[in-house]
Amino acid sequence: MLNLPEPLRRLIWPSLSLVAGLLVLAAAVYYLKVWLRDRADDSGGQLLLLTEYREMVRRGQLSEEEFRKIKGRMAAALGVTPLREASISPTDVSPPVEGDTEPESEHRT
Numbered sequence: 001m002l003n004l005p006e007p008l009r010r011l012i013w014p015s016l017s018l019v020a021g022l023l024v025l026a027a028a029v030y031y032l033k034v035w036l037r038d039r040a041d042d043s044g045g046q047l048l049l050l051t052e053y054r055e056m057v058r059r060g061q062l063s064e065e066e067f068r069k070i071k072g073r074m075a076a077a078l079g080v081t082p083l084r085e086a087s088i089s090p091t092d093v094s095p096p097v098e099g100d101t102e103p104e105s106e107h108r109t
Contacts, residue, residue, distance in 0.1 A: 046074050 004012075053070055056062035075081060 046078060050074060 050071060053062060053067055057064060057067045
């Protein structure tokens, strides 16, 4: 081993252990942040999809039963319990405002 004074030799192993522990802690924090960010991205995308499916129900392109099934599957994938919502009936939807037009892609065939 190196020819170091006794006090330095006694500090080498504790110092190396401390540095190694800090590196392990830093790696754990990094991977935790990446995991949480990925999980947040997933749920944000799922929320957008769920909103689009709700719009499809409103437009009559998807039934309430189909929407509930989709929502249940998405909730199970995210590990959450879906909330119960009041169903939307055609009478709950307000008529379009004068001059309010839908894009061509949203017209029902």
